[in-house]
Amino acid sequence: MFIDGRQVEDGTIIETDLAIIGAGAAGISIARELAGTDISVALIESGGFEFDAATQDLYEGEMGGVEYPLTSSRLRYFGGTTNHWGGWTRPFEPIDFEERDWVPYSGWPMTRADLDPYYDRAREICQIRSSGFDDASEWADGGAPLPLAGDEVETRFFLYSPPTRFGKRYRPDIEQAKNITCYLESNVTEIVPTENGAEVDHLKIATLTGVKYTIRPRVCVLACGGIENARVLLLSNSVEKDGLGNRTGNVGRFFMEHPHVGSPATFLVTDLDLIASWYRTYTRVERPDGNVVMRGCLMMSEDYLRRNKRLGTVLTFAPSRPVTAETGKDNPPDPAEYLHPKILQLARSTTSTPATTEEFGWRLGVGCASEQEPNPASRITLSERKDALGLNRTKLTWRLKKSDRDNLRANLEAVARAFGGWGEGRVRILFPERDEWNVAEGWGNHHLGTTRISTDPKHGVVDADCRVHGMSNLFIAGSSVFPTGSTVNPTLTLVALALRLSDHLKHRFAAGTPL
Structure with missing residues (x-):
């Protein structure tokens, strides 16, 4: 079911088992995996079904370091950036997951073999009818x-991929799932935790027309993209003054691209x-x-x-x-x-x-x-400038x-x-x-690394299950969790990680311990 957030009564409080913030490749993949279960899902999308300039403007921000197109590199409506995705796919190499002594801050808490079953499922979602990424005989x-x-x-x-437009291809799946409600034209302005900052209490939602309402989830997944994930955490500072997940100062750091x-x-x-x-x-x-x-x-x-x-x-x-x-x-x-x-x-x-x-x-x-080598000085921070919702805009300082x-x-x-x-x-x-x-000839529009995965909270933002360190019920999906970026397009890998997170969430709910 789809609901236009502008039509929600001001001040409404909505209870749900799972809130997914962002209906792009990662958010839609997770929602589809939970369709038909007894887990109630609120999928929250900033835009509608089509491009809207006023909504897109919420991506506008300030630049430092290498010049970069913040607004045009992402799309802010149902389906996210898959609405103009080129479709290039390839899994990361086994070496990409390793801790390499010549690559500072490298190492994933999983191997390529661990992710292979999810790559197979991700290929199906991306409508790829072969696994011949390294088999020349298939193309002889x-x-x-x-x-x-x-x-x-x-x-x-x-x-x-054809390329798969997730918003169009999987819209019927979301619409027909009785346990999923997608709230369009709805912006999460803050993830508000409990007083001790240990778990998500509720989400503040606002529309560009001035409607404000609240969603109270048992579990929350942040899936807004490699830049917006960091921005939302930094904006969520009413309890944790430096933002959620940022007690060690890593939120927003290690922004990577593919020059x-x-x-x-x-x-x-x-x-x-x-x-x-x-x-x-x-x-x-x-x-x-x-x-x-x-x-x-x-x-x-x-x-x-x-x-x-x-x-x-x-x-x-x-x-x-x-x-x-x-x-x-x-x-x-x-x-x-x-x-x-x-x-x-x-x-x-x-x-x-x-x-x-x-x-x-x-x-x-x-x-x-x-x-690109992971670099803590390449980072997302908050600008002093404000957007139409009154929120600090993004400041991106990309360093090569x-x-x-x-x-x-x-x-x-x-x-x-x-x-x-x-x-x-x-x-x-x-x-x-x-x-x-200090001047990039070009880029892939690939936003990576700003909420990186790490077993040690000192070196990252989320753990091996993509759960924010120090919080029981906040997870992050998408390429922002990549600790290193490989050299290939990230979509297949971020979908594979989203499927892995879906399995983890289903297991937690089935065990009766979602928190």
Whole structure:
């Protein structure tokens, strides 16, 4: 059932077993898992069913550090950011969950094997009809992986969700579930705890039209996204002056993204047919149970990461064009006019003979995204500016470190070695060496790490069950709990974690001990 919060009588108090704050990928996944149970669920969504500029403006905030688009990187209505999600999915690597001595603050209180069953369920929710993220044989009809030299770089695969628009796809499930009530146009202005701060007592709700009401849950899940989760905790300061879950000062810290660079290198290959088409474009593969859209990419091997103490990078190929000496409407000008002399020399010295003396092969652009080192100085705080609800807006201070830049540069050099050793390709690295990285070329719109998971309250905000340290009935869902960010898109992993949390909550309620 859906209720427009603007139509709720002012001052109403609503009792429920479970309150889920936020109806995005994580919140909707948890609600669906509990549909049909005897657990009453209040799903609380700031927006309605469509985009609204006034509601979207609640995301507006202040910037420090690297410039970043706070408002446009998220959508604030039913379905959340899945309403403009691109659909890229891939599980995190096993090494991503480990405590790595070269990555400060790394280590998850679970392994990839622990999460694998939830990844399988998450694939179904994201409508992905294959698990072939690392199985080249599944895609053999479209070509073979590049036989790159050495053991530093490997081919891996992204599989694409249609993409699943959670708000549209799963709206009927929420509407038909007798135990779920979704309150639209309703903003949680504070999570109010008991006097000792040990458990959630009630939620203050307000609409942009001025209606105010209260929800009293037995258990609460905060699922508003990687930035808003931290903001809501910091705003919940009537009892805990620094905000809920923030006794050790970690709420809002360790904000991470995936720095993207659109043209970090130029690749030359002697023959485009040597590059499987699924490296260069989205490829639809027909399967008995439905089509799968996939794409090959280059990633760093686990052995390379361990040996060289590096963080990950993923590279995808951009559209290609021939390198010729001709001019004309359909061909680029003389390569000597636009290629660096050294790369032109390399192109002419490749081991295979081009089709004609006037052809030098094919030029491939690439895009890349890289893992960011967790950094406590990269953080969410509250601005002095207020939004339409009278709440402090977000202040994001995103910091990139020199080590992040050095890591990406070293990984590009590893890819260049792999191509050079192969003999059919050459690479010119364009990503510059520099002392600082204070301007981001791009980003993935991936908000990670601001309420990080940690077994030790000194180093995080939630425990291994995603429960806020020091509180009995407040949990957090979404990518804000990631202690490290891997180098791939977070949606599949955050859905898997939401399903894991759902199982935990069902077990607690079934045992009669939700608190």
